[in-house]
Amino acid sequence: MTWTGLLSQLLEIVIAVALAPLLSGWVNQWRAWLQNRSAPSLLQPYRMLHKLFNKDSVLADNASPLFRTAPYVVFGCMVLACAIIPTLSTDLPLAPAADAIALVGLFALARVFISLAAMDIGTAFGSMGARREMLIGFLAEPALLMVLFSASLISQATSLTTIVETLARREFTIYPGFALAGVAFTMVALAENARVPVDNPATHLELTMIHEALILEYSGRHLALIEWAASLKLFAYSCVGLALFLPWGVAQAQAPVAMLLALPVLLAKLAAGGFLLALLETLNAKMRIFRVPEYLGTAFLLSVIGLLVHLLLAH
Amino acid sequence: MGTAPSLGHWLHLDWVLVVMAGWLVLSVAGVLALRRLELVAHLLFPIGGLLGLALFGVALDAMLDTPEVAVLPLGLPGLPFHLRLDSLSAYFLMVIGGASAGISAFAAGYFRKGEGTPPGLMCLEYHVFLASMVGVILADDAYAFMVMWETMALSSFFLVTANHRVPEVRSAGYLYITMARIGAIAILLCFGVLQANTGDYTFANMRAQELGPFWASIGFLLALFGFGAKAGVLPLHVWLPEAHPAAPSPVSALMSGVMLNTAIYGLLRVSYDLLHLRLWWWGGLLLAVGLATALFGVVFASIQTDMKRLLAYSSIENMGLLFVGMGLTLIFSSFDMLPMAALSLTATLYHVASHACFKSLLFLSTGCVLHATSERNLGKLGGLIRGMPWVGWLTLFGVLASAGLPPLGGFVSEWLLLQSFLFAPGLPLPLLTMLIPVVAALIALVSALAGYTMVKFFGVIFLGQPREDKLAHAHDAGLWERVGMVWLAIGCVLLGLLPTLFIQIIDPVTQRLVGSGLGTRVAASGWLLAPNSVAQASYGPIIFLLGILGSLALAFGVVRLLYHGRMRRSLPWACGFPWGTARMQDTAEGFGQPIRQIFEPFFVMQRELPTPFDARPRYRVVVEDHFWRWVYVPIMDLSAYLARLASLMQQGRISVYLMYSFLTLVVTLLVVMR
Numbered sequence: 001m002t003w004t005g006l007l008s009q010l011l012e013i014v015i016a017v018a019l020a021p022l023l024s025g026w027v028n029q030w031r032a033w034l035q036n037r038s039a040p041s042l043l044q045p046y047r048m049l050h051k052l053f054n055k056d057s058v059l060a061d062n063a064s065p066l067f068r069t070a071p072y073v074v075f076g077c078m079v080l081a082c083a084i085i086p087t088l089s090t091d092l093p094l095a096p097a098a099d100a101i102a103l104v105g106l107f108a109l110a111r112v113f114i115s116l117a118a119m120d121i122g123t124a125f126g127s128m129g130a131r132r133e134m135l136i137g138f139l140a141e142p143a144l145l146m147v148l149f150s151a152s153l154i155s156q157a158t159s160l161t162t163i164v165e166t167l168a169r170r171e172f173t174i175y176p177g178f179a180l181a182g183v184a185f186t187m188v189a190l191a192e193n194a195r196v197p198v199d200n201p202a203t204h205l206e207l208t209m210i211h212e213a214l215i216l217e218y219s220g221r222h223l224a225l226i227e228w229a230a231s232l233k234l235f236a237y238s239c240v241g242l243a244l245f246l247p248w249g250v251a252q253a254q255a256p257v258a259m260l261l262a263l264p265v266l267l268a269k270l271a272a273g274g275f276l277l278a279l280l281e282t283l284n285a286k287m288r289i290f291r292v293p294e295y296l297g298t299a300f301l302l303s304v305i306g307l308l309v310h311l312l313l314a315h
Numbered sequence: 316m317g318t319a320p321s322l323g324h325w326l327h328l329d330w331v332l333v334v335m336a337g338w339l340v341l342s343v344a345g346v347l348a349l350r351r352l353e354l355v356a357h358l359l360f361p362i363g364g365l366l367g368l369a370l371f372g373v374a375l376d377a378m379l380d381t382p383e384v385a386v387l388p389l390g391l392p393g394l395p396f397h398l399r400l401d402s403l404s405a406y407f408l409m410v411i412g413g414a415s416a417g418i419s420a421f422a423a424g425y426f427r428k429g430e431g432t433p434p435g436l437m438c439l440e441y442h443v444f445l446a447s448m449v450g451v452i453l454a455d456d457a458y459a460f461m462v463m464w465e466t467m468a469l470s471s472f473f474l475v476t477a478n479h480r481v482p483e484v485r486s487a488g489y490l491y492i493t494m495a496r497i498g499a500i501a502i503l504l505c506f507g508v509l510q511a512n513t514g515d516y517t518f519a520n521m522r523a524q525e526l527g528p529f530w531a532s533i534g535f536l537l538a539l540f541g542f543g544a545k546a547g548v549l550p551l552h553v554w555l556p557e558a559h560p561a562a563p564s565p566v567s568a569l570m571s572g573v574m575l576n577t578a579i580y581g582l583l584r585v586s587y588d589l590l591h592l593r594l595w596w597w598g599g600l601l602l603a604v605g606l607a608t609a610l611f612g613v614v615f616a617s618i619q620t621d622m623k624r625l626l627a628y629s630s631i632e633n634m635g636l637l638f639v640g641m642g643l644t645l646i647f648s649s650f651d652m653l654p655m656a657a658l659s660l661t662a663t664l665y666h667v668a669s670h671a672c673f674k675s676l677l678f679l680s681t682g683c684v685l686h687a688t689s690e691r692n693l694g695k696l697g698g699l700i701r702g703m704p705w706v707g708w709l710t711l712f713g714v715l716a717s718a719g720l721p722p723l724g725g726f727v728s729e730w731l732l733l734q735s736f737l738f739a740p741g742l743p744l745p746l747l748t749m750l751i752p753v754v755a756a757l758i759a760l761v762s763a764l765a766g767y768t769m770v771k772f773f774g775v776i777f778l779g780q781p782r783e784d785k786l787a788h789a790h791d792a793g794l795w796e797r798v799g800m801v802w803l804a805i806g807c808v809l810l811g812l813l814p815t816l817f818i819q820i821i822d823p824v825t826q827r828l829v830g831s832g833l834g835t836r837v838a839a840s841g842w843l844l845a846p847n848s849v850a851q852a853s854y855g856p857i858i859f860l861l862g863i864l865g866s867l868a869l870a871f872g873v874v875r876l877l878y879h880g881r882m883r884r885s886l887p888w889a890c891g892f893p894w895g896t897a898r899m900q901d902t903a904e905g906f907g908q909p910i911r912q913i914f915e916p917f918f919v920m921q922r923e924l925p926t927p928f929d930a931r932p933r934y935r936v937v938v939e940d941h942f943w944r945w946v947y948v949p950i951m952d953l954s955a956y957l958a959r960l961a962s963l964m965q966q967g968r969i970s971v972y973l974m975y976s977f978l979t980l981v982v983t984l985l986v987v988m989r
Contacts, residue, residue: 053878060887062780064700066711076867083862096849097858098721101730105721106859108766112720115770119901121887122698122779127901130774135909138767142759145733149755152737158852216888220881221874293913300756307752 345438421799564682605638
């Protein structure tokens with residue numbers, strides 16, 4: 001473990017935790033502009049978090065300790081996820097602890113905990129939200145895994161740092177299989193982050209909400225942690241997408257100067273990605289929950305076809 | 316690991332036989348103390364647990380040693396029992412010992428007065444069952460194997476029918492014993508093929524035979540059928556969801572967590588030890604059967620409303636995954652890709668151990684719930700984590716491990732399995748290379764669905780509001796029960812956190828079976844689990860856990876430091892609707908609804924929906940699987956038809972039967988005289 005490695009690891013965690021709400025704010029701002037509304041400030045998510053942290057937490061009478069631990073667990077999972085995805089540098093001491101498969105497992109762990117917490121109170125919304133979240137999860141998880149597998153086949157590795165290094169080093173060629181994986185990844189990322197067309201982060205309409213139904217019982221610091229974790233998840237997914245499909249500019253091992261360059265590149269890529277997300281959300285309408293399995297099934301099949309096409313062409 | 320001298324002059328095999336004999340003594344003692352519950356429960360079962368622990372230790376110590384053989388002068392004249400302890404059997408003995416230690420401790424607190432079979436009889440059947448499983452693993456000739464195998468089936472049949480006054484339990488028991496018989500016949504035939512007309516049924520002779528591809532395939536298919544019937548793979552699974560839930564919970568735990576593994580052991584023994592050939596299509600067949608089983612099992616598990624049936628279907632799923640692992644190993648070893656074969660075999664064996672831990676734990680937890688509430692129906696449970704915190708939190712470990720989530724035991728085997736899929740593209744057959752990613756995708760789907768099922772299982776039983784009034788008085792598990800569950804939960808956690816250590820234990824088995832192992836490879840990377848190199852793929856569960864816990868603690872500390880820890884209690888938010896009741900929560904049926912919709916072709920469904928004008932509206936949905944109609948109903952019809960034909964002869968009059976005898980005599984005489 002070198003000091004540059006340690007530094008880049010720390011920097012990555014700090015940047016992820018600090019900038020994740022900014023990314024949410026940026027997406028919200030663009031969404032408002034694209035929908036011809038006046039936009040909230042870019043710093044609105046931070047104010048929101050500050051306000052929630054200051055408030056008392058209100059717990060339902062019958063909440064078990066699981067309910068109170070879940071926000072911390074989810075937050076911890078998301079921080080670890082951001083720590084192992086190479087965004088600035090590939091020299092990360094924590095990265096060997098989890099490869100692509102473990103990353104998917106990490107997201108699943110967070111999802112299971114938040115769903116269990118939602119069922120803990122025993123209101124209709126919570127358990128309905130949990131059911132829908134798990135429904136999305138069990139379809140999205142294998143699709144995400146297959147997308148990561150396509151990348152693994154190119155680099156012959158599931159280690160995220162090796163994947164990014166390999167993808168960044170090759171010349172720009174479009175693998176047809178990988179393009180399909182890209183489409184699948186976008187679809188999965190939208191679903192997993194509770195975005196239109198699967199869920200609407202701005203809704204509080206009982207019949208349609210998924211993520212909001214899950215966390216309906218949370219308040220105060222618990223809610224703040226969950227919201228923060230949600231923006232960290234968006235950040236993590238964006239970084240996975242960038243790492244897989246636009247890996248250029250990430251500093252290779254032992255190059256501290258390159259890391260200084262990597263930060264603005266990352267910010268530029270995230271800004272562009274956030275704009276695209278807002279655009280996608282504005283152009284689409286939310287679909288009925290019954291159509292979601294079809295949508296995610298398509299993503300799953302696309303990712304598998306991507307994998308197969310890749311293998312076919314490799315032969 | 317110590318060496319042999321630490322155990323004195325006795326061989327490991329002798330110590331295993333001592334444990335077996337100890338269990339048999341306990342079973343006799345159980346009969347002598349037939350109705351003295353205190354004695355049976357608080358003395359005999361704990362001793363049985365300690366013997367299990369001893370078996371665990373001896374088997375762990377025996378992993379590295381060269382095979383030990385013994386001949387017991389039991390059985391028929393001229394047919395003594397041959398026994399053999401090698402690393403493969405030592406590994407399965409270790410799993411049996413470890414899991415049964417926890418289950419026996421639990422059983423010490425579980426059996427109550429007035430529940431079906433008297434406690435002493437339970438003790439007899441239980442310990443004979445344990446001893447016969449050890450016997451199956453040790454057997455080194457077909458005769459001993461079949462005797463032990465049948466003893467195992469019979470003792471477990473009596474355990475399943477412990478509550479024989481309930482008609483469903485009886486029919487489940489008969490279904491079980493029927494399937495066990497059919498499986499046993501196939502195994503017997505398999506041994507018949509393997510001995511290759513030499514008339515010598517010892518395994519040593521079978522190892523020496525070089526069968527051609529045709530007879531080897533016949534032997535393999537028979538083994539697949541026979542052991543598949545025991546493991547509950549498609550389409551021989553029908554008995555499993557009936558029999559496992561019918562038994563008392565410690566027995567369900569023993570059957571699902573431990574007995575099913577003997578089928579895996581048998582198949583490994585036949586295909587890697589007794590047979591020399593390894594054809595790739597055997598692996599392909601195992602892969603296909605396993606995959607269908609896994610998908611079928613998990614889809615059915617997710618729609619169950621009976622908690623023990625749910626777990627039984629989940630066992631079917633896990634057996635499917637094990638078959639997939641074995642199939643992959645066969646494919647790799649048929650192409651001489653030994654390091655890859657070692658990887659997938661390690662995944663399989665790892666899953667055997669973690670499945671034994673978490674499935675036993677979950678079945679024991681249903682036993683606690685059953686005792687506290689006398690309900691198995693998920694629709695009448697809920698909110699039990701408040702009244703039963705021990706059971707609830709310990710079950711959470713089993714649930715997370717069963718869902719294949721890091722950093723627990725189930726994830727490691729899933730990780731290893733997916734790794735071996737990922738590096739499969741080196742296979743020389745393009746068809747397989749194309750199919751294997753599809754299989755990997757389905758495996759990913761299965762494990763994600765397992766997560767769904769486990770959230771349903773835990774959420775509906777332990778979380779939410781109690782759906783019945785009586786649940787408020789549910790009592791927590793007793794001391795013995797806690798000890799058993801804690802032991803198994805520790806197993807789940809350690810298997811998750813120390814994969815490198817455990818893989819080094821498995822190493823001698825893979826070395827013996829496929830001639831390659833992961834041991835040295837993982838030992839090189841220290842705490843990280845990296846089958847090839849850290850740059851290629853690695854997983855470090857301890858760092859992983861510390862990463863989550865560290866950021867969790869940091870978040871907690873920072874929030875407390877910068878802000879506050881104030882908290883209020885209040886009513887849950889109900890949108891201003893004050894008449895909400897516990898019955899308005901999502902039910903188990905509701906949780907299964909999306910699955911029923913998505914996987915509709917899997918099921919035969921009968922729905923009864925109320926109309927708006929019903930005075931007493933009733934909703935009912937019955938879900939069955941197709942295999943009853945596709946396979947079993949035709950067979951049943953056929954046998955009924957044959958029986959009717961035979962019944963034409965049965966006139967019930969003595970003169971008719973005398974005439975039959977007369978005719979038979981005449982025909983015999985004609986044949987003989989000619």
